[in-house]
Each structure stands twice: as structure tokens, then as C-alpha cells.
Amino acid sequence: MNQVKRAWRDLAVFGGQPAFDEPLHVGRPNIGSRRQFFQQIEDILDRRQLSNDGPYVQSFERELSQLTGVKHCVAVSNATVGLEIAIRALGLTGEVIAPSMTFVATAHALQWLGITPVFCDIDPQTMNLDPTQVEVLITPQTSGIVGVHLWGRPCATEALADIARRHNLKLLYDAAHAVGCSYKGQMIGNFGDAEVFSFHATKVCNALEGGIIATHDDALAGRLRRMRNFGFMSTDNVVEEGTNGKMNEISAAMGLTSLAKLDSFIAENYFNYKTYERDLADIPGVTLTLYNEGEKNNYHYIVLQVDEKQTGISRDQLILLLFAENVLARRYFYPGCHRMEPYRTLQPDAGLRLPYTESLVERTLCLPTGTAVSPTDIQKICQIIRFAVENAASIRAQLLHNTTILPTSIYESGDQTNCQTTAAHLQQFRQPHQK
Numbered sequence: 354m355n356q357v358k359r360a361w362r363d364l365a366v367f368g369g370q371p372a373f374d375e376p377l378h379v380g381r382p383n384i385g386s387r388r389q390f391f392q393q394i395e396d397i398l399d400r401r402q403l404s405n406d407g408p409y410v411q412s413f414e415r416e417l418s419q420l421t422g423v424k425h426c427v428a429v430s431n432a433t434v435g436l437e438i439a440i441r442a443l444g445l446t447g448e449v450i451a452p453s454m455t456f457v458a459t460a461h462a463l464q465w466l467g468i469t470p471v472f473c474d475i476d477p478q479t480m481n482l483d484p485t486q487v488e489v490l491i492t493p494q495t496s497g498i499v500g501v502h503l504w505g506r507p508c509a510t511e512a513l514a515d516i517a518r519r520h521n522l523k524l525l526y527d528a529a530h531a532v533g534c535s536y537k538g539q540m541i542g543n544f545g546d547a548e549v550f551s552f553h554a555t556k557v558c559n560a561l562e563g564g565i566i567a568t569h570d571d572a573l574a575g576r577l578r579r580m581r582n583f584g585f586m587s588t589d590n591v592v593e594e595g596t597n598g599k600m601n602e603i604s605a606a607m608g609l610t611s612l613a614k615l616d617s618f619i620a621e622n623y624f625n626y627k628t629y630e631r632d633l634a635d636i637p638g639v640t641l642t643l644y645n646e647g648e649k650n651n652y653h654y655i656v657l658q659v660d661e662k663q664t665g666i667s668r669d670q671l672i673l674l675l676f677a678e679n680v681l682a683r684r685y686f687y688p689g690c691h692r693m694e695p696y697r698t699l700q701p702d703a704g705l706r707l708p709y710t711e712s713l714v715e716r717t718l719c720l721p722t723g724t725a726v727s728p729t730d731i732q733k734i735c736q737i738i739r740f741a742v743e744n745a746a747s748i749r750a751q752l753l754h755n756t757t758i759l760p761t762s763i764y765e766s767g768d769q770t771n772c773q774t775t776a777a778h779l780q781q782f783r784q785p786h787q788k
């Protein structure tokens with residue numbers, strides 16, 4: 354039994370026993386009914402239709418339409434390709450205003466198509482695009498806005514729609530996090546010209562890999578369907594440019610099994626969220642990012658903000674301690690797209706207009722949740738965080754003493770969406786660091 358921490362020496366980072374024998378990940382996949390999945394795979398193999406708008410893809414699209422109330426849901430191979438196809442189909446060019454506080458795919462989808470992502474700061478309240486700042490950044494080259502419903506918390510859709518209308522801009526949403534979420538009672542998917550959901554393995558509802566582009570626009574939907582299939586209108590008849598963005602049948606089958614369990618995944622996430630909320634209460638300087646419980650949320654991201662002035666321990670030091678305990682917390686979305694390549698080189702001054710983004714990326718930390726994490730695990734995680742803050746001074750002194758422990762070293766390899774952490778990462782924390 355892994356014991357409770359009583360002194361700084363008990364922390365695994367200083368050679369104590371890790372609180373968890375097995376690593377707890379952020380974004381460990383939720384898995385639905387294996388039976389249903391395997392039966393569907395048998396059926397797919399029997400039919401020998403593996404891709405090209407097969408019955409499982411069509412059924413996945415129908416279920417998404419039902420969930421969101423959006424007329425057209427176009428399945429694609431992943432959300433990044435979905436964004437690229439939507440950006441192309443909407444005719445975006447030149448400059449597009451987007452947040453930097455997002456996963457890099459939002460910016461890359463634009464850049465990949467030769468469009469400049471113009472990074473806009475966030476509203477510190479919503480942590481999403483600040484509409485006032487969006488308007489300031491509009492130039493004659495601006496063709497559109499891409500909003501991101503970060504962590505499934507909705508953008509200020511009315512204000513963005515108003516700006517888009519007045520300036521004749523297209524409005525697209527990266528809704529990768531927002532499956533099952535609503536804003537003012539309306540499901541995400543219904544806003545802007547189109548919205549793109551992700552069904553990547555780490556998201557609340559997965560299709561192994563996958564995406565859905567949702568739109569009410571008939572003409573746009575036709576275009577999206579052709580563009581995901583090389584521009585084919587019908588057999589031998591290519592009418593425009595296109596790519597291969599098709600979802601395959603096995604992914605659709607996985608997506609259907611995940612959707613069948615979405616309510617229970619969300620119920621578990623909600624229970625976890627409330628456990629975190631209860632057990633993190635009153636820790637000075639540690640704030641859980643709240644969801645508006647009057648809306649539908651998927652509660653898939655447990656986002657803490659660490660105010661070092663109050664905690665006495667930095668966000669990165671806290672992550673270091675948690676990693677050693679086998680709690681693989683993540684810094685979503687550090688350091689912000691504008692500080693990643695190629696944007697850092699192409700737009701070296703972007704940070705000057707992103708004060709809230711730059712401050713938020715230094716404070717946030719995401720903790721494990723989902724069906725692979727139990728409420729007991731969460732109680733233990735919160736105990737460690739509480740212990741770390743209560744003993745911040747001695748921990749900090751010890752960390753400074755142990756110069757071999759560098760907070761950033763844990764991030765030297767591994768990517769943002771991949772929840773697998775290498776054994777080497779963990780190994781370096783298992784070694785006792787005491788002198």
C-alpha cells in the first residue's frame with residue numbers, strides 16, 4: 354500500500370515510494386462495448402466494404418446529426434484534415450484570425466494551406482477568443498475567423514457571429530473538445546459556417562482517429578463531401594480539387610460504440626470533476642477551471658490554474674512532483690502556438706499582443722480523468738497537491754538543492770496529444786535524488 358505523504362522525503366521525486374504503481378494519463382482512451390465493436394468488425398469484414406462512405410460511416414454521421422441537431426455531419430479521417438477541408442471549402446485565403454491558446458493543429462491547418470494564422474488573445478473569463486481583440490486584428494487580407502471551444506467551454510458565439518457578418522468573414526469553429534457540449538441550450542455544432550469535432554483516441558468519444566464537420570449549409574456540405582473524396586461528384590466525374598479525408602468503416606464502428614456509451618463516459622467524467630472540485634477546495638492558489646453546469650458539458654478536461662505567488666510552488670514544480678508520483682499531468686497548451694515553429698520565426702512579435710494567453714499557458718495544468726481514473730485515485734492526487742502546497746517552502750528548497758531535477762526535462766520528447774509517456778521519462782524520477 355502506497356502511504357500518505359507526511360514529510361517532503363516521502364515524495365517520490367526525492368526518493369519516496371510513488372503514490373501510484375501504474376502511470377495515470379491525461380487522455381487515456383475511453384472504451385465502449387468490446388462485444389459491439391467486435392461484432393461490427395465481423396460484419397464489416399463479411400460485407401467487404403472497408404471505406405468509401407460505407408454503412409457504418411453513414412450511421413455514424415446520422416448519430417452525430419441526432420446528437421447535435423445539425424443537418425449535415427460529414428465524417429472525415431481526423432479533425433485536422435477536417436479543418437483543412439472546411440477551410441478550403443469555405444474559400445479562406447490570406448489571413449485568418451485564430452487563438453494561440455489551442456492545440457497546434459488549429460494553426461497548422463491554416464498554415465498548411467498557405468494561410469497566415471493571425472493569433473488573437475483570449476478573454477481571461479472564457480479563455481477563448483476575445484471578440485474585441487478579433488475586431489482589432491481585421492485587415493483587408495482577413496477572410497475568416499477560427500474560434501476554438503477550448504476544453505469544451507464555448508466561445509462567445511453571438512459576438513463572433515456579429516463581427517463575421519459585419520466584416521463579411523467566414524466563421525469556423527474548432528470544436529475538437531466539444532462533443533456533447535452546449536451553449537445557451539444549443540448543442541455545439543450549430544454555430545458559425547461549420548464546426549469540426551475530433552474523435553481522436555484521447556478525446557471524450559473516440560473513433561480511434563476521426564473527425565466530423567458539422568454544417569447547416571447544403572451547398573457547403575456537398576462541397577465538403579466531394580473534397581474529402583478527391584473532388585468526385587460521381588463515378589469518373591471529378592468536379593473540383595480534393596483530397597483523401599475519408600473515414601474508414603472500422604473507425605466509424607469504433608465511433609458508434611463510443612457514442613453508445615457517451616452518456617456514461619460523461620457521467621463518470623462529471624463524478625470525477627466533482628470529486629476534484631471537492632478535494633481541491635481551499636487549497637490556496639490552486640483553482641479548478643469551472644464548467645457552467647447550466648449547460649451540457651463533457652467534463653473531459655480537469656484544468657487547474659496554479660498561482661505561484663499563493664502556492665509558493667510553481668506549476669512546473671508541481672508537475673514534476675506529480676510525474677514522480679506517476680500522475681502524468683500535462684501543460685495544455687504550453688507554450689502557445691505562437692511560440693512554436695514555424696510561427697515563432699515567422700511572427701516573432703505575436704506574443705506582444707497576447708498577454709492573457711502568455712499568462713494562462715504558464716499557469717495551467719491538466720490532470721487525469723476519464724473512465725481509466727477512479728474517484729479514489731483522484732482523492733490521492735488531490736492529497737499530493739494539498740501536501741505540496743502546504744509544504745511548499747521545504748519542497749522548493751529541496752528542489753533547488755537537487756539541481757539534477759529539471760522541470761522541463763520531462764517534456765523533451767513526447768507530443769501534446771499522445772498520452773503515452775516513455776519509460777525513460779518515468780525512470781529518471783524513480784531514482785533517488787537525495788545526496
Ligand SMILES: *Cc1c(COP(=O)(O)O)cnc(C)c1O
Pocket residue numbers: 431432433434455456458459501527529530550551552553562563564770
Ligand atoms: C485534438 C485536437 C485537434 C486535432 O484533432 P485530430 O482529430 O487529432 O486531428 C484539433 N484542435 C484541437 C483543439 C484539438 O485538441
